[in-house]
Amino acid sequence: MNNINLSTADKVRKTLKKRYRKDRLFALYGALSILFCFLFLGIFLIGIFKMGWHAFLETRVNLQVYFDPQFVSPYNIEESDYEALVAKALSTKFPDVRTRQDKRELSKFLSPRAVDVVRNFAKAHPEIVGSSVDLWLPVGDGLDMLKKGVISKENALQAGLVTEKNLERFERFVEENKVTVSFNWYFFTSGDSNAPSTAGIGGAIVGSFYLVLITITLSFPLGAGAAIYLEECARRSKFKDFIDININNLTAVPSIIFGLIGLAIFLNFFHLPRSSPLVGGLVLSLMTIPVIVIASKTAVSSVPPSIREAALSVGASKMQTVFHHVVPLALPGMLTGAIVGMARAMGETAPLLMVGMVAFIVDIPRKITDPASALPVQIYLWSDQPERAFANKAAAAIIVLIFFMILMNSFAIWLRKRYERKYGERG
Amino acid sequence: MSLSITIIFILMLFSICYVVGTKKALRIARREHIPLRQFHSQPSYHGAYVALQSALPCAVIAFLWLTVEPFVISNIMANHIREAMPSLFEAEISLWLDRLKAVAEGQTGFFKIDDSLKHLVPVYSGLKQSSRWAMLTVVFTVGLGSAAFFYHRISPYLRARHRVEAIVTALLGACALLAIFTTLSIVASVLFESLRFFKSVSILEFFTGTHWAPHTALRADQIGSAGSFGAVPVFVGTFLISAIALALSVPIGLFAAIFTSEYASPRARSVIKPVLEILAGIPTVVYGFFAALIVGPFVRTMAERFGFSIPSESALAAGLVMGIMIIPYISSLSDDTMNAVPQSLRDGAYALGSTKSEMIQKVLLPAALPGIAAGVLLAVSRAIGETMIVVMAASLRAKLTLNPFDAVTTVTVQIVSLLTGDQEFDSPKTLAAFALGLALFVVTLVLNIIAFMIVRKYREQYE
Numbered sequence: 095m096n097n098i099n100l101s102t103a104d105k106v107r108k109t110l111k112k113r114y115r116k117d118r119l120f121a122l123y124g125a126l127s128i129l130f131c132f133l134f135l136g137i138f139l140i141g142i143f144k145m146g147w148h149a150f151l152e153t154r155v156n157l158q159v160y161f162d163p164q165f166v167s168p169y170n171i172e173e174s175d176y177e178a179l180v181a182k183a184l185s186t187k188f189p190d191v192r193t194r195q196d197k198r199e200l201s202k203f204l205s206p207r208a209v210d211v212v213r214n215f216a217k218a219h220p221e222i223v224g225s226s227v228d229l230w231l232p233v234g235d236g237l238d239m240l241k242k243g244v245i246s247k248e249n250a251l252q253a254g255l256v257t258e259k260n261l262e263r264f265e266r267f268v269e270e271n272k273v274t275v276s277f278n279w280y281f282f283t284s285g286d287s288n289a290p291s292t293a294g295i296g297g298a299i300v301g302s303f304y305l306v307l308i309t310i311t312l313s314f315p316l317g318a319g320a321a322i323y324l325e326e327c328a329r330r331s332k333f334k335d336f337i338d339i340n341i342n343n344l345t346a347v348p349s350i351i352f353g354l355i356g357l358a359i360f361l362n363f364f365h366l367p368r369s370s371p372l373v374g375g376l377v378l379s380l381m382t383i384p385v386i387v388i389a390s391k392t393a394v395s396s397v398p399p400s401i402r403e404a405a406l407s408v409g410a411s412k413m414q415t416v417f418h419h420v421v422p423l424a425l426p427g428m429l430t431g432a433i434v435g436m437a438r439a440m441g442e443t444a445p446l447l448m449v450g451m452v453a454f455i456v457d458i459p460r461k462i463t464d465p466a467s468a469l470p471v472q473i474y475l476w477s478d479q480p481e482r483a484f485a486n487k488a489a490a491a492i493i494v495l496i497f498f499m500i501l502m503n504s505f506a507i508w509l510r511k512r513y514e515r516k517y518g519e520r521g
Numbered sequence: 522m523s524l525s526i527t528i529i530f531i532l533m534l535f536s537i538c539y540v541v542g543t544k545k546a547l548r549i550a551r552r553e554h555i556p557l558r559q560f561h562s563q564p565s566y567h568g569a570y571v572a573l574q575s576a577l578p579c580a581v582i583a584f585l586w587l588t589v590e591p592f593v594i595s596n597i598m599a600n601h602i603r604e605a606m607p608s609l610f611e612a613e614i615s616l617w618l619d620r621l622k623a624v625a626e627g628q629t630g631f632f633k634i635d636d637s638l639k640h641l642v643p644v645y646s647g648l649k650q651s652s653r654w655a656m657l658t659v660v661f662t663v664g665l666g667s668a669a670f671f672y673h674r675i676s677p678y679l680r681a682r683h684r685v686e687a688i689v690t691a692l693l694g695a696c697a698l699l700a701i702f703t704t705l706s707i708v709a710s711v712l713f714e715s716l717r718f719f720k721s722v723s724i725l726e727f728f729t730g731t732h733w734a735p736h737t738a739l740r741a742d743q744i745g746s747a748g749s750f751g752a753v754p755v756f757v758g759t760f761l762i763s764a765i766a767l768a769l770s771v772p773i774g775l776f777a778a779i780f781t782s783e784y785a786s787p788r789a790r791s792v793i794k795p796v797l798e799i800l801a802g803i804p805t806v807v808y809g810f811f812a813a814l815i816v817g818p819f820v821r822t823m824a825e826r827f828g829f830s831i832p833s834e835s836a837l838a839a840g841l842v843m844g845i846m847i848i849p850y851i852s853s854l855s856d857d858t859m860n861a862v863p864q865s866l867r868d869g870a871y872a873l874g875s876t877k878s879e880m881i882q883k884v885l886l887p888a889a890l891p892g893i894a895a896g897v898l899l900a901v902s903r904a905i906g907e908t909m910i911v912v913m914a915a916s917l918r919a920k921l922t923l924n925p926f927d928a929v930t931t932v933t934v935q936i937v938s939l940l941t942g943d944q945e946f947d948s949p950k951t952l953a954a955f956a957l958g959l960a961l962f963v964v965t966l967v968l969n970i971i972a973f974m975i976v977r978k979y980r981e982q983y984e
Contacts, residue, residue: 128785
């Protein structure tokens, strides 16, 4: 066949199939890209959850502890030898333990935290001295992971996480129905530690709480004020444009640069306390203000001019118009922007590293000038540790961090849905 | 203690002045039989005027006092330390000073101080105490004095509203000025320290040298000869990781945007958009965790299966995860610009008989190109400024290579490694971090400004 004899319509028809195929392929690429994002998010969430879930649970065994007056004196509850008390309780339960080797093995049966549990119980009930009581005590790391099904028996034995004898002892508790897996509150109340089993995110949560508190008290009034000034008070001028460009640029400045200002100005020039939530909060505020300014500007400018004109026409001054009419209407939008900015600030890590919030801090901070850690920094610190158990703790901390962020973002969405107004519609 | 009293005092002064001022305006009206509408301002404005005029100066004084106080006290204490231990160098004095302060603040667990300095701890605490009480006294006097003065001046003719509004406007303006101060302080701190760095290391060497080993320069006299501040490997490493990230994120982000804006049904859109927003909202430290503990080892085992031996800190792992982090930025910016392209252009293309993909390739993408380019530039700036992913998943050692399977380092990794841990502040080692910071700031600033200008120009086209 000769192409010249074909009409245009025929030519089109001839290539149509190919063109449609290309079209479908193009759509497929798009769908694949979206699928990639979904897939990643899925792998990511499942991966983190699989690594972290078991840090929220702990295995405890029910053991009879005799508060021997020989070790515990009711007059000096704080300083008593609880380690000996726990060791005694274990050897009473397993009287066949004789050799030193065996005793050392037995001491690994319970977590080092068991001693704290006994101490806290004695402190709460000083009258217990001289009598026995059944206490739920956390078991060692290896047995704990085995019970929760994180590792198989063979792997645990091979890696030396548990020993045959301890496993047998554990079996005895299982037979006696004296084993329970319960929620690990300790993880949420304790500070960082050298040992994975005693490390918790209590200190980091308090640190993050202080950071967010400082950031919101500083950045919301300042950011909202700047936005109101730029939208309502400032006349159009070169200067106002300059401020606008500045704010836009600041939102795109890498976060680590803000850390550098924190280091050079707040720490080295003003000598504010290193590693403290105060400095961290100041740095995060500087980062968050531009975000809040931009969100608040949008909120203020979306209030229709008719509202301003109505207020002005009944004799309100410029300021009265702004504060009695424009700001109340724009407030939900401003708050939404502020909360989203807060959620971002809460996940920010790099600037905190610069102002020294990476120190190993065991104590839970009580003031904003105390050295503190924060959730994202704790995640960073734990991921750097060689032990695998710390990686699991980090994953658990990630779950907590993401939970808080989802909470804040859903609050923002709820706020927007609840108070959003569509102008020009009735009702 | 005295600090919280000061703050409470200022807050109480403000509220009491407001109430009392308002009451006085009302009382004048009652006593002198002047109807309220003949007042220039409403009573509450009189109250606000007194409150602002008395509390604001107090707040300003307290702020300035707290800013200046550390310098004065440090100076005095440095003199004391010099007397106690005359053999110290200047740098050591500031070190002891910091420890002294830490001990005085009660952080005894971390810091130990020399016995010959022990007697200075109460001196320091005493100085601080008396400074704070002095501040409270000054604030007290000024606050009550101005409150009395402005309370006395309340009259029906006082233009309280005008003055209150002027003060509020000035306060709002000050908030806006803060943005400029932030930029200025970034420039000042980074530039200032960088200039000090370039006094000891030449600019030429920094930007062209190919050997980067800042940790070996322990003493100040070593650097010149050691020549260990050539930042080219660091820049190349940054470039390599960003390039990998963009190679992944630009096509995927763009296709994701095309799909969401042109192909997806409204219902699919309402699912896809939040998922991309979740990806954008995941903290970078979490991506870093993922890169270091999951992707890095995975890439290594995959390479081993094909017979390669690569480090788990390969540029590929960090770059891929960074790419995933950037996808939502590219897709949301491209999506916005594509939605801004008028429907008439699409309809025109359809009217000429083009298929959807032809319309997108020939009409939509060229029309949205400036916006997409701006989005990509912003993504580049985010990639080179990204810190946590590379800190956790990239290497510390600087190696000049473009092999994506090799371990490289980046500007941000070096800044973090130079500035965390024990640091002596004036060494070229720490100053080098500021020089890297300056380079990073300038590059991202230029990228942002170009992107901003493109967006602004493009926006005018269709409006």
